[in-house]
Amino acid sequence: MDDLDLSTWLIWSGRPTELGEPLNVPPVLASNFRLPGDRYYSRSEGTPTQNAFEDLMGGLDGGRSLAFATGMAAVACVFHGLPVGSKLVLPDDPYHAVNGLAEEGEKQGRWEVQRLDLGDTDAWIDAAQSADLLWLESPANPLMTVADLPKICSAPRKPGCLVAVDSTFATPLVQRPLEYGADISMHSATKFIGGHSDLMAGVLTVRDDSLYQELYDRRVRNGGTIGGMEAFLSIRGARTLGLRMEKAMANAMILAERLEAHPEVDTVRYPGLASHENHAVAASFMNGFGAVMSFDVAGTGERASAFAEAANVINNATSLGGIESTMERRALIPGQETMPATLIRFSVGCEHVEDLWRDLDQALAATA
Numbered sequence: 001m002d003d004l005d006l007s008t009w010l011i012w013s014g015r016p017t018e019l020g021e022p023l024n025v026p027p028v029l030a031s032n033f034r035l036p037g038d039r040y041y042s043r044s045e046g047t048p049t050q051n052a053f054e055d056l057m058g059g060l061d062g063g064r065s066l067a068f069a070t071g072m073a074a075v076a077c078v079f080h081g082l083p084v085g086s087k088l089v090l091p092d093d094p095y096h097a098v099n100g101l102a103e104e105g106e107k108q109g110r111w112e113v114q115r116l117d118l119g120d121t122d123a124w125i126d127a128a129q130s131a132d133l134l135w136l137e138s139p140a141n142p143l144m145t146v147a148d149l150p151k152i153c154s155a156p157r158k159p160g161c162l163v164a165v166d167s168t169f170a171t172p173l174v175q176r177p178l179e180y181g182a183d184i185s186m187h188s189a190t191k192f193i194g195g196h197s198d199l200m201a202g203v204l205t206v207r208d209d210s211l212y213q214e215l216y217d218r219r220v221r222n223g224g225t226i227g228g229m230e231a232f233l234s235i236r237g238a239r240t241l242g243l244r245m246e247k248a249m250a251n252a253m254i255l256a257e258r259l260e261a262h263p264e265v266d267t268v269r270y271p272g273l274a275s276h277e278n279h280a281v282a283a284s285f286m287n288g289f290g291a292v293m294s295f296d297v298a299g300t301g302e303r304a305s306a307f308a309e310a311a312n313v314i315n316n317a318t319s320l321g322g323i324e325s326t327m328e329r330r331a332l333i334p335g336q337e338t339m340p341a342t343l344i345r346f347s348v349g350c351e352h353v354e355d356l357w358r359d360l361d362q363a364l365a366a367t368a
């Protein structure tokens with residue numbers, strides 16, 4: 001079924017097909033199976049529910065997927081494969097827990113970290129000559145920088161250097177890093193793929209069989225395998241990813257334009273806006289611009305906090321990618337103190353766009 005559109009694949013994939021079987025793969029809640037030996041233990045071989053989620057994600061990303069208990073378990077599974085003394089290249093400002101993981105390993109002397117501006121394509125291409133792992137994140141959290149993934153992922157590199165892309169903000173409907181030449185596509189499925197803020201999950205997708213086996217074996221040892229219920233909910237959430245992304249991205253584009261024109265808002269960072277510094281790069285390869293943006297409320301950090309609290313329809317909460325809109329003042333998050341004090345990260349959901357706009361407008365007016 002290679003010819004299906006990804007939106008159809010999401011709905012079609014992973015269903016039992018035998019006569020009398022249920023239409024949905026059930027949540028198989030079992031740690032072990034009636035088979036001999038140490039095999040067929042859910043941390044190792046997984047459950048039928050997990051395997052169905054992995055098949056769905058593999059088709060979506062264009063490779064073979066491994067599902068994890070969280071996005072960070074997936075990230076750690078990649079980082080912890082680096083031999084001692086490796087060179088790890090990160091964006092200036094990666095997802096904060098990724099940064100924490102990198103700093104811990106750096107302190108322990110496991111690897112050396114080089115940090116680069118995601119928008120500086122040549123610097124990444126240069127670094128590929130000496131790195132062991134390029135870890136890209138695009139669009140990036142929460143400044144919304146977009147890396148030129150097709151250029152960076154296909155550039156010549158030192159033998160053995162892996163290129164991985166944290167594609168959480170985009171989803172495979174917007175970009176497919178493996179097609180550009182990346183070795184690993186990573187997702188926090190907690191976000192858009194699950195889509196309902198009711199689960200934690202992570203995914204790695206790869207094409208190379210020996211890399212797959214290496215990551216699989218490390219997951220068995222480190223114990224980051226996804227749970228049965230989370231795998232079930234991830235599939236259920238992913239079924240509607242196409243619909244949700246279409247609606248949320250359309251909402252995001254309209255709201256970004258209106259926020260940009262609003263006198264009580266300073267900078268709006270959304271790759272879909274012509275004013276965004278990486279707009280041309282984003283438009284050159286992304287299929288849409290995602291549904292996350294950040295913007296600066298005019299005035300002080302206190303005003304930005306009051307603004308987020310004054311919203312009634314948009315939830316003042318962390319995380320992103322839910323069917324419900326969320327926003328938060330990012331500088332309040334531990335590890336994000338260096339963010340602009342007035343920066344609001346806004347994950348646009350699937351509500352009616354006019355309800356979202358009225359809510360933003362009234363919260364700006366109430367705190368002006």
Ligand SMILES: *Cc1c(COP(=O)(O)O)cnc(C)c1O
Binds near residue numbers: 137169202
């Ligand atoms: C949330 C997130 C992660 C971490 O995923 P968890 O599921 O929270 O462990 C990593 N990268 C990005 C870009 C994220 O948004």
